[in-house]
Amino acid sequence: MTTESDLKPRYVGQSMKRREDPQLITGRGTYLDDIKLPAMLHVALVRSPYAHAQITAIDARRALNRRGVVAVFTGQDMLDINPLPCAWQAGRVTNHVNTPRALAVDTVRHVGEPVAMVLAEDRYVARDAADMVDVSYEPLPAVVDARDAIQPGAPQLHANAPNNIVMEWEAGDRAKTDAAFAQAEVVVAEPIINQRLIPTPMETRGTVARYDAATGEFTVWMTSQAPHVMRLLLTAFVFGIPETKLRCISPHIGGGFGQKIFCYNDMAFTMWAARKLGRPVKFVEERSENYRASTHGRDHITDAELCGRRDGTITGLRVKTHANLGAYLSTIAPGIPTTLYGRIITGVYAIPAAYCHVTGVYTNTAMVDAYRGAGRPEASYLIERMVDRFAAEIGMDPAEVRRKNFIQPDQFPYENGLGLLPYDSGNYAPALDKALEMVGYADFRALQAEARTQGRYVGLGISSYVEICGVAPSAWIGLAGEGWGAGLFESANVRVHLTGKVVVTTGSLPHGQGLETTFAQIVADELGVPYADVEIEWGDTQGTPFGYGTYGSRSLTVGGTAIKKSLDKIKAKAKRLAAHMLEANADDIEFADGKAFVRGAPAQAKTLAEIALQASVAYSLPEGMEPFLDETSYYDPPNCTFPFGTHIGIVEVDPETGHVDLQRYIAVDDCGNLINPLVVEGQIHGGIVQGIAQALYEQAIYDTNGQLLTGTLLDYAIPTAAMAPHIETAHTITPSPVNPLGVKGAGEAGTIGAAQCVMNAIIDALAPLGVKHMQMPATPERVWKAIHKEL
Amino acid sequence: MTKITLTVNGTRYTRDVEPRTLLVHFLREQLNLTGTHIGCDTSQCGACVVHLNGVSVKSCTTLAVQCDGAEITTIEGLAPEGTLHPLQEAFWELHGLQCGYCTPGMIMSAADLLAKNPHPTPSEIRHGLEGNLCRCTGYENIVRAVSSAAEKMGSPDA
Missing domain, CATH: 1.10.150.120 ([2Fe-2S]-binding domain)
Structure with a gap:
């Protein structure tokens, strides 16, 4: 007899090539800038060249005289709509909130802040005319560094935020931590700077807005990772119109990495102008605009202290962080350096006493918000750098210090004392062991010693990380707790049409993660239908159930589980209907391999297609049953998931030039069960290279006047293929008990594991030269200076 | 406006363009070949690469008028319709x-x-x-x- 549990999955666990790809490899995708509507106008923006200034006059007459220009609008024209909302304030503390308007009014607070919009028939004309708008400014002093901004006498950005402080927030037990330090045998302390990064999805952001005056409805195409949330924020908060009057559509998205989660001013000003002019309006950022005005990531300045015993036991961690949040608060900015950072600073270690204090700060820079990993890379960088620093101080093998302090398998679910929900599951040593074995750790130290005798500086860096994915439940993350101004469930609708084809609509929003393929694998297995018979729909608020979108590695853990729940409901209804069709008792019906049958009599089965047809024609249904197989679920997880792993890198540093050669990179990740290993591996690769890029190449730099010196791809070094290493990957699998799929999430793991891995390797290489710590990125100049003590 | 004639993915086109029109905008806006993308404004990213007389060029740094008389291949024309390269x-x-x-x-x-x-x-x-x-x-x-x-x-x- 065949039962459900006997059936091997046909698709889940297989490295299936992606169903998304045929369009994308042939140039048939539809990205935002590919959308053209009849009579559509093009927007070019006039942006502030100053980091901080009063706008004293705007004269658009010359621009308006240019043939092809239809209108020029300023912030004063748009006072009938509200500033953008901040939807995640730091929990349980006062936040001094200031958010941007659609266009600046009176004052500009960072370079690139939009001041006026030009609308023209053609994008070249719009761009010409933007240069013909004359704006007069009265420059004001600017401040770009978070520590400088809180000093007495610093330029003040907002009247309601004295000393430019957004909020003061803390986690952990201060007194207990201070006591641990007072009694400690060993204390190590370092300044840890997690530099500002620019997310840089290859497609910039943009919006196309259309307004139908007859119905009062907007349709807005947007490069958004969260169209349902944008619909809510733009209607209820910015425009004050019914939510039903806006349809948001995300077409193909050319990468997001967090930057495309947020509510941006272009969404508001294109909608406003489309309504005003009665014509569709398109705005697409140029890359240099994206760099100056879309969100950045990271930018923490931290004083970190770790204490312990000479036997390698870590007894305390004390952290004080200044988080630069930019000129205004982006949509979820305050939540990143608090909940997603301060609550996980102890990483994979059972540290009995820890305390974290975070000051959020306004500066005259672009807004800072979630960028791949969002808080967790900052936390894992901090703890992993400090653990290495501690190991070096006591002269102990860094692998052994890690192993000695790991949270043990029998300690799960594990409470870390920082206000996080308990870590779901974990087994950290096997991932470390596997990575050590892959790199040949047993032989490495001898090879390293030999290299040193030849004047070669070879180093090995270890990073054992844990992260928080599928952030939930709503009851914990929500307003009264962690300050998130909404829920964090996810939704799915599953319909089996009368031909037996299955249509799934999801509130998740894939933009490169392969979710269409991954979701279809789950659906085909659960329902026992051909993979090709499953269609996944997403991205349009008209036709998909409300969902929070794709970020925070949540789409499989939360969105995938919502689909699973709907599939369970479909199967339950199919069984009841099959019982009716077979004149049997519903309790005696099994559902397996796409068929329902009386237990022990599989020959008399009804296929799902037959059941779906019966449900659709509906002339003979059990009493009280509604027609059609159509089920919706909203899944709010009971906890987050906590993926983990160990990465190891080997570098050789040229002491003459300071050049770092990253020779090997090994990643052993545990993201729970793997639905599509090919897709997971791709996520890990990409994440790792973004983390390596932080360690070696990338930094957004403002000068003291607030000019962005890394304002184009000429100056901001995202890695090319030749700058990225070959990556060796492996997995351990510790299923999550949180969701029925046993998955943990994989989208951010690589980034969270990587930066400290490379930095630890560099510092290991340079240890004989007395180098104990160095800030990122480890450019040749910085490495050379570290070697030559010119820090 | 300048009149140019060029062959794109095997089809011959004659169009009037502003002399400053970039090839990438010509392809995307006038011929509706939107498979060629724009990812930067400094000729770094390569999302716009097409073949000009068989050699790869960045179409964001090529003027359409430079392509008068040329053969262009874009991603849409890399392989015959219905097949993959x-x-x-x-x-x-x-x-x-x-x-x-x-x-x-x-x-x-x-x-x-x-x-x-x-x-x-x-x-x-x-x-x-x-x-x-x-x-x-x-x-x-x-x-x-x-x-x-x-x-x-x-x-x-x-």
């Missing part, structure tokens, strides 16, 4: 793309690379694709895909 096959097979935005330019550059060097080493592939940025894949599977396509294209039955 070995590079397209390999990118699909080996997960050489995620969001897909850089992919057309990446494939067009890789095709040019393989035309010049049919059997590149992984290192030669990495250096050969330096003019194309990808933010999703970490390049690992792109390198695998180009290697695999090179192998297939070089085999006797290809």
Whole structure:
């Protein structure tokens, strides 16, 4: 007899090539800038060249005289709509909130802040005319560094935020931590700077807005990772119109990495102008605009202290962080350096006493918000750098210090004392062991010693990380707790049409993660239908159930589980209907391999297609049953998931030039069960290279006047293929008990594991030269200076 | 306005363009060939790479008027309709793309690379694709895909 549990999955666990790809490899995708509507106008923006200034006059007459220009609008024209909302304030503390308007009014607070919009028939004309708008400014002093901004006498950005402080927030037990330090045998302390990064999805952001005056409805195409949330924020908060009057559509998205989660001013000003002019309006950022005005990531300045015993036991961690949040608060900015950072600073270690204090700060820079990993890379960088620093101080093998302090398998679910929900599951040593074995750790130290005798500086860096994915439940993350101004469930609708084809609509929003393929694998297995018979729909608020979108590695853990729940409901209804069709008792019906049958009599089965047809024609249904197989679920997880792993890198540093050669990179990740290993591996690769890029190449730099010196791809070094290493990957699998799929999430793991891995390797290489710590990125100049003590 | 005549993916077009019109905008706006993308404004990213008389160029730094009389191939015309070029096959097979935005330019550059060097080493592939940025894949599977396509294209039955 065949039962459900006997059936091997046909698709889940297989490295299936992606169903998304045929369009994308042939140039048939539809990205935002590919959308053209009849009579559509093009927007070019006039942006502030100053980091901080009063706008004293705007004269658009010359621009308006240019043939092809239809209108020029300023912030004063748009006072009938509200500033953008901040939807995640730091929990349980006062936040001094200031958010941007659609266009600046009176004052500009960072370079690139939009001041006026030009609308023209053609994008070249719009761009010409933007240069013909004359704006007069009265420059004001600017401040770009978070520590400088809180000093007495610093330029003040907002009247309601004295000393430019957004909020003061803390986690952990201060007194207990201070006591641990007072009694400690060993204390190590370092300044840890997690530099500002620019997310840089290859497609910039943009919006196309259309307004139908007859119905009062907007349709807005947007490069958004969260169209349902944008619909809510733009209607209820910015425009004050019914939510039903806006349809948001995300077409193909050319990468997001967090930057495309947020509510941006272009969404508001294109909608406003489309309504005003009665014509569709398109705005697409140029890359240099994206760099100056879309969100950045990271930018923490931290004083970190770790204490312990000479036997390698870590007894305390004390952290004080200044988080630069930019000129205004982006949509979820305050939540990143608090909940997603301060609550996980102890990483994979059972540290009995820890305390974290975070000051959020306004500066005259672009807004800072979630960028791949969002808080967790900052936390894992901090703890992993400090653990290495501690190991070096006591002269102990860094692998052994890690192993000695790991949270043990029998300690799960594990409470870390920082206000996080308990870590779901974990087994950290096997991932470390596997990575050590892959790199040949047993032989490495001898090879390293030999290299040193030849004047070669070879180093090995270890990073054992844990992260928080599928952030939930709503009851914990929500307003009264962690300050998130909404829920964090996810939704799915599953319909089996009368031909037996299955249509799934999801509130998740894939933009490169392969979710269409991954979701279809789950659906085909659960329902026992051909993979090709499953269609996944997403991205349009008209036709998909409300969902929070794709970020925070949540789409499989939360969105995938919502689909699973709907599939369970479909199967339950199919069984009841099959019982009716077979004149049997519903309790005696099994559902397996796409068929329902009386237990022990599989020959008399009804296929799902037959059941779906019966449900659709509906002339003979059990009493009280509604027609059609159509089920919706909203899944709010009971906890987050906590993926983990160990990465190891080997570098050789040229002491003459300071050049770092990253020779090997090994990643052993545990993201729970793997639905599509090919897709997971791709996520890990990409994440790792973004983390390596932080360690070696990338930094957004403002000068003291607030000019962005890394304002184009000429100056901001995202890695090319030749700058990225070959990556060796492996997995351990510790299923999550949180969701029925046993998955943990994989989208951010690589980034969270990587930066400290490379930095630890560099510092290991340079240890004989007395180098104990160095800030990122480890450019040749910085490495050379570290070697030559010119820090 | 200047009149230009050029062949794009085998079809001959005659159009009036402003002399300053970039090839990428001509392709995208006038011919509606939106597979060629724009990812930067400084000619770094390579999302806009097409072939001009068989050689890869960044269409964001090429004027349409420079292409008068030329033959252009874009991602839409790399393989005959209904078929895939070995590079397209390999990118699909080996997960050489995620969001897909850089992919057309990446494939067009890789095709040019393989035309010049049919059997590149992984290192030669990495250096050969330096003019194309990808933010999703970490390049690992792109390198695998180009290697695999090179192998297939070089085999006797290809």
